[in-house]
Amino acid sequence: MSKPTLSQTGGSLLIAWQLKDKNVLIVGGGELLSKAYIPAQKSSSTSTPSRITYYDRRFSGPAEIHKMDMVLTALDDANRSREICEMCRKARIAVNAADIPDLCDFYFGAQIRDGPLQIMISTNGNGPRMAALMKKKIQAALSGSEGEAIDRVGVLRAQLKERSPGVGGPLGRRRMKWMSEVCNTWEIDDLTKLDDAAITKLLDEGWEKNTVPSPQNFFSNHSRASKISLQLSHVGDLIPFIGTFALGGLCATLLFLGHRHV
């Protein structure tokens, strides 16, 4: 198998764009929109999420794209779509026109989502159906636990940064090395077992001691520790009986001594 190389025909910048606090305008979108974005929300404004505002009017001109961070057109009128793209280009707003790839600043891709895990497959406009097929192959190679594992790694990483804060420098390097080592040496299933208590333990026994325990040792200690505490609690259950025996023994001894005196 040959190593992947950068395509001679050019690629795209693949980024995870944060929509939070951004304004996105979708112009048009009948059937397409109802399938892809906001099913059945056009007719009932009460069920529209507050993040989405539906304007029941025709696109009026450049004022509509003012303050927009991104514009999508999904019209049954290709000429109007082209005009809107032109306006966006002038205003330097990123635009996507359904069905006119040549005019698009960006394309959508096939997506796999599992909690915080997002995989986008793009053929850069060459073969959308091929993107869908690649998605199936990648899905088949995933166990389904990756999203949960990444979620736990996210919590571990946040707590590590809270415990040892600061940007860059030797501490930053040490943090990155330790986190990488945890991710490299622990399997996906091991990472999913990192509940909040285990995360604290891993930071105490791993990070603080500048080591990364093997998951086998980490979890067997964990369960041995809980077995020992279980046994101790059984010993605790016996204390009343031991106490009774001791008291009985003491009484018997006193009686015996008393008898001897008589």
Ligand SMILES: C[C@@]1(CC(=O)O)c2cc3[nH]c(cc4nc(cc5[nH]c(cc(n2)[C@H]1CCC(=O)O)[C@@](C)(CC(=O)O)[C@@H]5CCC(=O)O)C(CC(=O)O)=C4CCC(=O)O)c(CCC(=O)O)c3CC(=O)O
């Ligand atoms: C540029 C882009 C739109 C953009 O982002 O602006 C675009 C454009 C066009 N698609 C067309 C056709 C088909 N599109 C699909 C499917 C998908 N198309 C998607 C994205 C994109 N399609 C962007 C490029 C992405 C890339 O290159 O990787 C996916 C990945 C994601 C999504 O739709 O959100 C989604 C799969 C999602 C999934 O399964 O997960 C299928 C197959 C199917 O439905 O199964 C077919 C028929 C078979 C075929 O043509 O391959 C045509 C008509 C061509 C014609 O007339 O002949 C055009 C226009 C043109 O090419 O001119």
Ligand SMILES: NC(=O)C1=CN([C@@H]2O[C@H](COP(=O)(O)OP(=O)(O)OC[C@H]3O[C@@H](n4cnc5c(N)ncnc54)[C@H](O)[C@@H]3O)[C@@H](O)[C@H]2O)C=CC1
């Ligand atoms: N339906 C689908 O699955 C797909 C559609 N497309 C493409 O996406 C585009 C839209 O498709 P559909 O949603 O199916 O079409 P549609 O005909 O159902 O919806 C288009 C909508 O745009 C509105 N519109 C037209 N001119 C307008 C203007 N000036 N201002 C505001 N709204 C306006 C119309 O009132 C209509 O609601 C087409 O170019 C189509 O080829 C692409 C991929 C899939």
